[in-house]
Amino acid sequence: MNAFVKKNGQKWLGWAVKNPKRFFMYSMAFLSVSFIISIMQGILFPSDMTFKIKPPVLYSKSSVAQNILKNNDKEMKKIVNELQSLKDKRDQQKLRKEDSLRIEYLFNQYQHLKNGH
Structure with a gap:
């Protein structure tokens, strides 16, 4: 060959x-x-993946995008407040196993909201 x-x-x-x-x-x-x-x-036979890229929410001027940003900010503030309360609980040495799972979950949610995915 x-x-x-x-x-x-x-x-x-x-x-x-x-x-x-x-x-x-x-x-x-x-x-x-x-x-x-x-x-x-x-x-x-157009591809389904054509133009699936969405612009970042930051650069969008629509009211829907701004509402999403405001809602994300509110959620992030709630998460930060709850993490602060868990930190205070940690300082008092009253954390339980469920609390550590909650901290991990809240941190992942915060990262998710912060990165916008």
Whole structure:
């Protein structure tokens, strides 16, 4: 198989060297046809993943986006307050196992709200 590929590759390369104009014409014809097929595929069978990128909420001027930001800020403040109360509880050495799970959950929620995902 390897010898077959080498032999045919050298044969085609030799032909391309001997006939550069034809090689160029065939190459351009192939590229043009593949480009047209690609364009038709994009028009007739559009991808579902096209333009799924949403701009960051920060740069959006809609009232919905601003409400989401305000709600996120409120939630983050609630989380910070609850974490502060758990910190006070820790200082008094009254933490339980459930409290440590709650701290981890609240921290993950805070990161989620902060990063916007």
